[in-house]
Amino acid sequence: MERVRGRTLAELLREGSLAAAAARPIVQQVAEALADAHDHGVVHRDVKPANLMVDAEGRLKVMDFGIARIAGSERMTLHGKLIGTPEYMSPEQIRGEDASARSDIYSLGVVLYEMLTGRVPFSAPGSFETMRAQLEDLPAPPSSLRPDLDPRVEDLLLRSLAKRPADRFASTREL
Numbered sequence: 001m002e003r004v005r006g007r008t009l010a011e012l013l014r015e016g017s018l019a020a021a022a023a024r025p026i027v028q029q030v031a032e033a034l035a036d037a038h039d040h041g042v043v044h045r046d047v048k049p050a051n052l053m054v055d056a057e058g059r060l061k062v063m064d065f066g067i068a069r070i071a072g073s074e075r076m077t078l079h080g081k082l083i084g085t086p087e088y089m090s091p092e093q094i095r096g097e098d099a100s101a102r103s104d105i106y107s108l109g110v111v112l113y114e115m116l117t118g119r120v121p122f123s124a125p126g127s128f129e130t131m132r133a134q135l136e137d138l139p140a141p142p143s144s145l146r147p148d149l150d151p152r153v154e155d156l157l158l159r160s161l162a163k164r165p166a167d168r169f170a171s172t173r174e175l
Contacts, residue, residue: 004061009111010049017118017146020153026052027112029060031172034108037062038101038172045099047107048088049114086130087120091163094131102165105175109160109168116153117145121161135163 009026012018018026030052037044044051044062051064086094090106093099113121121139124130142157143149160175162168169175 002061004053004055004063006053006055006061008050009052009054009060009115012054013049013114013118018115020116020150023112023115025058026054026060026115027108030062030108030111031175033060033062034101034104035172038104043099043101044104044107045093046085046088047104047111048085049111052111086127086134087123089131089134090165091135092165094134100165101171102168105160105168105172106162106165108172108175109157112157112160113139113142116149116157117142119145 030047034044034047046064047062051062053061053063055061088107088110090099090103093103110120110122113119122130122133122137124133139158139161142154143151156175160168
């Protein structure tokens with residue numbers, strides 16, 4: 001296993017939100033890494049800032065494939081048990097459905113939302129309330145929190161956060 005010297009994106013975000021120009025290369029690198037995993041039938045299922053490491057040269061590493069699943073493989077988790085971090089879980093994961101590349105796209109959309117606005121789109125005092133919001137609520141438009149945001153970036157972000165997987169980008173390459 002490679003030892004990466006750097007900081008997690010979670011650590012970087014504790015200092016505040018990022019400009020779109022700074023967020024873009026991070027999202028591009030995550031999307032490229034996930035595209036490679038997806039090409040090999042692997043869905044990460046836990047994309048979040050704590051699992052994204054930025055090294056000293058600014059290269060991003062996607063970490064912790066501990067709950068990843070190979071498409072079509074037998075489930076290794078107990079039926080009825082949720083796996084992941086509620087703030088970053090896609091609606092289909094919350095419903096206990098199979099995760100797909102579009103589930104990782106949703107989670108990456110949550111990460112991008114947080115990078116640009118300084119907060120996740122859905123957060124509540126408890127996990128149940130957070131998951132209910134992931135299923136039922138629409139996120140606040142990012143431009144309401146960041147008025148300088150390019151409308152094209154907002155459109156990309158909101159499409160990534162669509163409740164129905166079919167309404168999201170088909171792949172991280174398309175994103």
